[in-house]
Amino acid sequence: MSEELYKEMAQSIIDGDSDISTELAKKSIELNMHPLDSITKGFVIGVNYIGDQFGKGEAFLPELVMAGEAMKAAVAVLEPELIKLGGAREMMGRVVLATVEGDIHEIGKTLVGTMLSASGFEVVDLGVDQPADKIIGKALEINADLIGMSALLTTTMVRQREVIEELDKEGLRPRIKVMVGGAPITRDWVTKIKADGYSEDAIGAVKIAKELVGKADQ
């Protein structure tokens, strides 16, 4: 019975169907299945499958994003139950994401957030036009391992440096690692502002984030 349900869970992720993944998560609770089992034996199997397919070039970005969103929806149902049982999902790390002050471009950052969540990070996405104090404040509040900052304009990417300088001034690095991204960001810029990592796309960002939290092999 539960084997069947695990299969359906995985399939709901592969199909990127948040409605069905939510429904299956609720059903598993009614059936008194352990939320951690539902995650690891059911939904995660689907995430891994889509990830593999993507790696082989057989699945595309929309499928990856939809799988991520369906996963997020299922976890949102299961997590409160898990906490009630005194357990917790194994978490890769906590991340604060934001587009820097003066910049309202966010699709890249949002994608990074979806990919990080799907890969087991706990992500707080502050949205766009975020000043340094808001970003750092949130990082301290949730005890973040990582700050991820996005900028699309050469005129706003300088704000990434401001946040890093502020973190250094307050002695928060290397406890909090910083990754940056956005179309104008180059390796030279990353070196110049002494960021810890960068990626040119959302898939690469997950790899970098795992490296920065010391879990590159997971």
Added chain:
Amino acid sequence: MSSKNIKTISNPKLKLEVLTQDDIQKIHNATLHLIEKVGVRFPSKRALELWKDFGADVDFTKKIVRVKPQVIEDALKMAPPAYKLAARDPQQDLQLDGNHVHLGTDGCGVEVIDILSGEKRTSCLQDVRDIARVADATEEVAFHWVAVSAQDAAVEARGLHEVKAVWDNSTKHVQTESIYNVEEAKAAIEMAALIAGGRDKLRERPVLSLMQCTAPPLGHDGGSLDAALLAAEVGIPTGFMTMAACATTGPTTMAGNMTVGNAEVIAATAMLQLAYPGAPVFYAAAMTASDLKTGAYTGGGPEDFLFGAATNALADFYNIPLSMGAFATGAKEPNWQAGIEGSLSSFMASVVMSDMLLGCGFLHGSRIWSYAEMMMDCEIFSIVHKMMQGIEVNDETLAMESIANVGPGGHFLGQKHTRKHMRELFMPQFMDRRPYSEWETKKDDARDWALAKARRILKEHQPDPLDEKVSKEMDRIIKSVEK
């Protein structure tokens, strides 16, 4: 209707008018005037005697034929407007009906960039086999020309070895441009009959078609004419290709060059119809401009592209299919020039729906075969194929529900509508859209990936072989010509 594992352009959404009806009529009238007053050279005893019988003014000494316009026009009306090119695998038959553009390889190359060593060397029979096998596996290549010359095969039967090498390695249709004498034509017809199931079946299942080059200006090759007449007799589709080049073998002006080429093509086509009314024929052309510095046939450049689009207007005017040269380039390796010339020539010839689009795989004015170039040319064809589908506008494609779901801001990657339609977006095989850092570590590009694909196909692809009895019988026929 589409053929198995073959990507063909059909139901085009784009249009291009290079010549007005008035322009076409002027070229036609000028052509008829040339054929009547200046004449066309037919250096074949049989052709000259036929023309005499058809009432033409024949100069047997100079081998020049002058024909009244009405005779040419009446003859051309007998040509079938649509027919099919049969393939060894009937599911890969190709419709020549004005609603399909089928890609073929280029032909008659003399050198090959070796697929393994990367060294340039003289072409041989094994190359004909290997190229056919790679082409068989691609969905873009719908039919074959004999890509390179089998220079290690006996001269008197070379064209036959080549045709068999292609049949041995592919189930797709073969159009040969390398059989241009009576002996080889007779043998090739016998060989084709073995596949079709008899000489009388060739009209219904022409697994071979013949392309003959004209000898511009205003001339033909005797062997070609005789071979074409033999093919037309049994219903093997036959076409004459003009390669008139502005400023050398044709006048400098494009309209004049087209008229010279047109006179060659329609005079010979009319002869086939008069000899064998209703024989399947096609128009063929690869006109270009000569290079003013070297006199070379350029194969590429804006004149070439315009000829590519204009020729189909003439073929349509005569209501016969067209086999159009494209992808010609003077580039010495797969590069900027090869990309431009391949793209624009294939686009211009496709947008007007040339029935057969020749030419993938060559460099240096159709002399050097490159597998990488072949694969990249195939991708160019795929791009043109996608463009020809145009933009579909309806409730589903307007995506109103999806847009409302997302609203201002956000993104469409998570929408079911995206998932449903994403595979309609073009997915390139050889375009570099990777992050810069990934390129930086590998420094590879389209040429590497294209070559890798060709190598993989050559290693893995096993086409359905020829029936063993048919193959042995073909060998016997070839031997009899060699003696």
